[in-house]
Amino acid sequence: MFSKACEHGIRAMIYIATQSTAGRRVKLGDIARHSGSPEAFTAKVLGALSKAGLLESLKGPAGGFGIDNAAKISLKSIVQAIDGDRLFKGCALGLLECDASKPCPMHHKFGAMRDGLNDMLESTHLEELATGLKSGASFLLR
Amino acid sequence: MFSKACEHGIRAMIYIATQSTAGRRVKLGDIARHSGSPEAFTAKVLGALSKAGLLESLKGPAGGFGIDNAAKISLKSIVQAIDGDRLFKGCALGLLECDASKPCPMHHKFGAMRDGLNDMLESTHLEELATGLKSGASFLLR
DNA sequence: TTAATTTAGGATAATTTTGTCCGAAATAAA
DNA sequence: TTTATTTCGGACAAAATTATCCTAAATTAA
Ligand code: SF4
Ligand code: SF4
Numbered sequence: 001m002f003s004k005a006c007e008h009g010i011r012a013m014i015y016i017a018t019q020s021t022a023g024r025r026v027k028l029g030d031i032a033r034h035s036g037s038p039e040a041f042t043a044k045v046l047g048a049l050s051k052a053g054l055l056e057s058l059k060g061p062a063g064g065f066g067i068d069n070a071a072k073i074s075l076k077s078i079v080q081a082i083d084g085d086r087l088f089k090g091c092a093l094g095l096l097e098c099d100a101s102k103p104c105p106m107h108h109k110f111g112a113m114r115d116g117l118n119d120m121l122e123s124t125h126l127e128e129l130a131t132g133l134k135s136g137a138s139f140l141l142r
Numbered sequence: 143m144f145s146k147a148c149e150h151g152i153r154a155m156i157y158i159a160t161q162s163t164a165g166r167r168v169k170l171g172d173i174a175r176h177s178g179s180p181e182a183f184t185a186k187v188l189g190a191l192s193k194a195g196l197l198e199s200l201k202g203p204a205g206g207f208g209i210d211n212a213a214k215i216s217l218k219s220i221v222q223a224i225d226g227d228r229l230f231k232g233c234a235l236g237l238l239e240c241d242a243s244k245p246c247p248m249h250h251k252f253g254a255m256r257d258g259l260n261d262m263l264e265s266t267h268l269e270e271l272a273t274g275l276k277s278g279a280s281f282l283l284r
Numbered sequence: 285t286t287a288a289t290t291t292a293g294g295a296t297a298a299t300t301t302t303g304t305c306c307g308a309a310a311t312a313a314a
Numbered sequence: 315t316t317t318a319t320t321t322c323g324g325a326c327a328a329a330a331t332t333a334t335c336c337t338a339a340a341t342t343a344a
Contacts, residue, residue, distance in 0.1 A: 001143065001229065004332060007236035014247050027290070036237075041333050047292065060341025061289040075248075087143065094149035095178075095284045105156050105271040105280040106217075113262055120255055129247040138247040142237045146302060169320070183303050189322070202311025203319040 006082045009045040011035040011140055013078055016055070017070040017130035025064030036141045045082060052081035070130055076121035088118055148224045151187040153177035153282055155220055158197070159212040159272035167206030178283045187224060194223035212272055218263035230260055 002010070015035045019026045028046070032039035046065060049055045054073055056066045067073065079087065091098045092110040100107065132138040144152070157177045161168045170188070174181035188207060191197045196215055198208045209215065221229065233240045234252040242249065274280040 001232075001234065002236075004236065007234075008332095010248075011235050029290095038333060040335075043291075044293090044333085050291095057291060058341075059289085059291045059339070060343095062342065063290050063340085065291090090143075092143065092149075093153050093282075094144075094146065095282075097284055099284070102284060103280050104282065104284075105275050106152075106266075107280060109262055109266050113259055116258055117255055120251055124248075124251050133247050138245050138249060140235075140237075140246065142239060142241070142244060142246075150302095171320095180303060182305075185321075186303085186323095192321095199321065200311075201309075201319085201321045202313095204312065205310085205320050207321090 001087075002079060003083050005041070005045050006079055008035070008037040008042055009049060009082045010075065010078055012037060012042055012046060013049065013055070013067065013073070013126055014129045014133055015140060016065050017067050017073075017126045018134045020067040020070065023066060023068075025058060025062065025066045027064040031065065034140065049078065049081055052077075054078060054081060067126065070127040071125055073126040074122050075124045075126075075129075076118070078126075079121060088114070144221060144229075145225050147183070147187050148221055150177070150179040150184055151191060151224045152217065152220055154179060154184055154188060155191065155196070155209065155215070155268055156271045156275055157282060158207050159209050159215075159268045160276045162209040162212065165208060165210075167200060167204065167208045169206040173207065176282065191220065191223055194219075196220060196223060209268065212269040213267055215268045216264050217266045217268075217271075218260070220268075221263060230256070 012031050012035045015031055016026050019030075028039060028043055031037075031046070032042045035042070046055060046057070050057045050065070054067075054077060056068060058064065058066075076088075089098060091104055092106045092114075093104045095104050098104075098107075129138075133140060154173050154177045157173055158168055161172075170181060170185055173179075173188070174184045177184070188197060188199070192199045192207070196209075196219060198210060200206065200208075218230075231240060233246055234248045234256075235246045237246050240246075240249075271280075275282060
């Protein structure tokens with residue numbers, strides 16, 4: 001469904017969100033450890049998210065990563081920043097274009113599914129996921 | 143969403159289904175041409191589907207591939223034969239197990255989505271897709 | 285200014301997925 | 315039996331994804 005890069009990115013973002021109160025920064029090492037991702041690869045993914053404006057980063061001692069507005073960051077914006085639009089725009093059967101006027105055989109059935117996925121990712125924000133994690137209702141490592 | 147192998151496989155199966163009346167066989171070359179897939183790779187995928195019992199194959203002249211019971215073959219059985227269970231059982235965030243008693247932060251939101259996908263793939267059968275394609279309501283090439 | 289810390293980014297490596305090639309095996313017809 | 319046709323299967327190649335490594339740049343504090 002999502003690429004590994006995207007899975008790493010989402011887990012990292014959720015963890016960062018749990019730690020980002022009052023402009024606090026988290027270091028890459030902590031993020032990797034708490035989200036169960038390889039450190040160097042996580043750095044790459046965070047770079048992309050940072051460039052997309054979903055994440056603040058600061059170099060040097062007392063530097064690290066932080067999220068200002070977890071309530072405003074949707075899962076969709078994260079997925080889009082890492083995996084692009086393929087999940088939202090691409091054809092289920094891999095046809096070059098997804099065109100309702102010349103639909104592939106799965107067009108109708110798949111469209112509903114994809115809209116559901118889209119809505120879910122658009123309406124889910126980092127804050128609620130981070131809250132669940134902080135409260136112990138959900139987990140990032142296993 | 144689906145792997146390339148799976149996309150090729152589904153397209154091939156739909157085309158074969160359109161041609162499989164009265165035990166008629168279709169040759170690999172025709173399948174590849176009409177489903178827009180590379181021939182040799184398609185052979186690999188069809189091999190897997192054949193081994194999974196979703197497809198009859200016969201060697202030699204007048205041989206080829208055919209589908210007996212398109213009405214009984216669900217999309218899910220095809221996806222499962224090629225991509226395995228990852229889409230149905232794997233964790234959205236890549237955690238090793240998907241366990242409702244120790245859920246990942248996306249568990250609830252994602253579960254609904256995945257159930258929807260599962261139902262759609264289970265309830266969609268080759269026959270209806272082939273019918274749409276034969277009637278000109280949908281297309282395989284673009 | 286110097287040293288320590290931490291992200292940024294490019295080069296490289298490993299792995300997985302995708303795709304190709306070719307000979308062997310099966311089948312049917314001549 | 316011989317020949318032509320077609321799938322089968324393994325080896326191989328290419329490309330994409332995932333992951334690591336190392337140096338540079340920025341920042342802070344001593
Ligand atoms: S099924 Fe239709 S809408 Fe869905 S990807 Fe294919 S062409 Fe696009
Ligand atoms: S969100 Fe829950 S159900 Fe979905 S994959 Fe993760 S652990 Fe499994």
